[in-house]
Amino acid sequence: MPAQKHMAVVGGGIAGLSAALALGRTGNDLQVFEKASEISEIGAGIGLGPNAMRVLQEWGVRQTLLELGCVPQQLIARDAGNGCVISQLPMGQSFIDSYGAPYVTLHRADLQQVLLSAVKQQTSASLLTRHTLAAVKLSEHWMDLKFQDSIENHQAQVLIGADGLHSAVRSAVFGHHAPVASGHWAYRALLPMREVPQDVRQIHIGIWMGRRLHVVHYPVRGGDALNLVVLLESHDSATQPGWDVSRSTEQITADLKLAMHKSCTELQDLINAAQGWRAWCLFDREPLQRASQMAQGRVALLGDAAHPMLPYLAQGAGMAIEDAACLAMHWQNKSLTVEQRLLNYAQSRWQRVSRVQQRARRNGNIFHAHGWFKIARDAAMKIGGARLMDLPWLYGHQLNLTAIESDF
Numbered sequence: 001m002p003a004q005k006h007m008a009v010v011g012g013g014i015a016g017l018s019a020a021l022a023l024g025r026t027g028n029d030l031q032v033f034e035k036a037s038e039i040s041e042i043g044a045g046i047g048l049g050p051n052a053m054r055v056l057q058e059w060g061v062r063q064t065l066l067e068l069g070c071v072p073q074q075l076i077a078r079d080a081g082n083g084c085v086i087s088q089l090p091m092g093q094s095f096i097d098s099y100g101a102p103y104v105t106l107h108r109a110d111l112q113q114v115l116l117s118a119v120k121q122q123t124s125a126s127l128l129t130r131h132t133l134a135a136v137k138l139s140e141h142w143m144d145l146k147f148q149d150s151i152e153n154h155q156a157q158v159l160i161g162a163d164g165l166h167s168a169v170r171s172a173v174f175g176h177h178a179p180v181a182s183g184h185w186a187y188r189a190l191l192p193m194r195e196v197p198q199d200v201r202q203i204h205i206g207i208w209m210g211r212r213l214h215v216v217h218y219p220v221r222g223g224d225a226l227n228l229v230v231l232l233e234s235h236d237s238a239t240q241p242g243w244d245v246s247r248s249t250e251q252i253t254a255d256l257k258l259a260m261h262k263s264c265t266e267l268q269d270l271i272n273a274a275q276g277w278r279a280w281c282l283f284d285r286e287p288l289q290r291a292s293q294m295a296q297g298r299v300a301l302l303g304d305a306a307h308p309m310l311p312y313l314a315q316g317a318g319m320a321i322e323d324a325a326c327l328a329m330h331w332q333n334k335s336l337t338v339e340q341r342l343l344n345y346a347q348s349r350w351q352r353v354s355r356v357q358q359r360a361r362r363n364g365n366i367f368h369a370h371g372w373f374k375i376a377r378d379a380a381m382k383i384g385g386a387r388l389m390d391l392p393w394l395y396g397h398q399l400n401l402t403a404i405e406s407d408f
């Protein structure tokens with residue numbers, strides 16, 4: 001007799017843990033399957049907008065996140081070539097006043113651990129590591145889940161795919177379509193704040209825009225470390241996501257040296273202060289076009305499994321957290337069938353995440369502008385200032401239960 005649970009969540013990343021927390025804390029019986037041997041994250045930072053922080057606040061983890069992270073006081077956009085400030089956006093208290101929650105920057109491992117602890121404390125969800133979903137067999141009432149290297153089958157009535165970019169749930173139920181390799185690479189490093197050049201040590205988010213590249217940095221771990229990311233356009237697209245795919249340490253150093261050679265000394269000093277660089281090839285998918293790309297029958301997708309995006313709006317995890325909260329809200333509506341509740345979730349979400357995917361791509365073009373486009377961008381940012389950089393539609397978004405007419 002296969003092990004049966006009402007609800008199965010595949011993937012124990014930010015989306016999977018958020019789904020387990022949101023659904024589990026309202027009393028749902030669920031099981032999380034994660035392919036890794038432990039639920040953990042690599043050493044890099046993550047920024048959470050007030051839209052995600054409001055949800056995390058609702059889940060009771062705001063204070064812990066604030067203690068582990070940082071609240072940047074402003075975002076400063078500069079020209080990577082000459083170091084001049086192009087525009088600034090006040091964040092800190094100004095975001096709390098406008099959006100009811102701060103923008104918080106964190107180490108990913110801290111976010112992951114906070115979510116994991118909350119799942120353990122607030123829910124009865126069981127977490128099974130070393131479980132790589134290999135196949136899904138749909139039948140009328142139960143779905144059979146088959147895992148690699150396991151003779152034991154599991155069954156679930158509802159399946160939540162939170163298994164990231166190359167989602168096995170997505171391939172099995174929604175059809176296999178390869179994600180888009182953008183040709184953009186993220187080079188990431190984390191350095192102790194004491195090793196950071198003095199002028200970058202303030203608690204702010206820095207973004208330096210150059211020709212076909214940009215650099216982002218922000219403090220994490222209460223200001224003890226700086227997360228530094230160099231984003232480059234390259235002709236070399238990896239076909240698989242992952243750390244250091246087709247990039248040796250020597251190549252990473254050479255790539256950074258070549259890319260940054262026209263940058264101002266201040267930025268070069270910052271890049272040179274960091275060690276242990278790792279490279280990550282960036283993928284996304286075409287922006288969602290309909291609700292049926294997020295839910296079909298008794299299966300729903302969340303996070304990168306549903307809508308991977310370029311990190312140029314810093315919202316992939318934010319959207320996963322919103323997805324989870326929205327799914328749990330619709331799930332509460334017990335007067336509807338399972339299928340209708342999942343459909344309502346998808347109806348509530350697809351247009352928003354589609355817009356975020358589109359804006360993330362557009363930001364890449366804006367950040368990496370050169371020639372006349374750069375001149376126009378800088379002029380607009382100087383005149384528009386904070387008004388142009390603030391995003392009320394994104395940060396002020398309120399999740400609601402209103403289901404839009406079905407587009408099936």
Ligand SMILES: Cc1cc2nc3c(=O)[nH]c(=O)nc-3n(C[C@H](O)[C@H](O)[C@H](O)COP(=O)(O)OP(=O)(O)OC[C@H]3O[C@@H](n4cnc5c(N)ncnc54)[C@H](O)[C@@H]3O)c2cc1C
Binds near residue numbers: 132
């Ligand atoms: C450079 C960079 C910077 C970013 N910065 C930000 C930021 O500042 N703010 C922000 O909000 N977002 C940011 N993002 C995006 C964010 O990291 C992702 O959107 C988010 O981590 C997606 O979470 P996820 O849980 O959906 O997917 P993943 O993190 O990929 O998790 C999927 C999980 O599923 C597991 N899994 C996969 N396949 C299977 C299987 N077959 N069976 C069982 N388990 C499986 C994996 O092991 C993994 O644990 C950034 C991304 C990048 C690349």
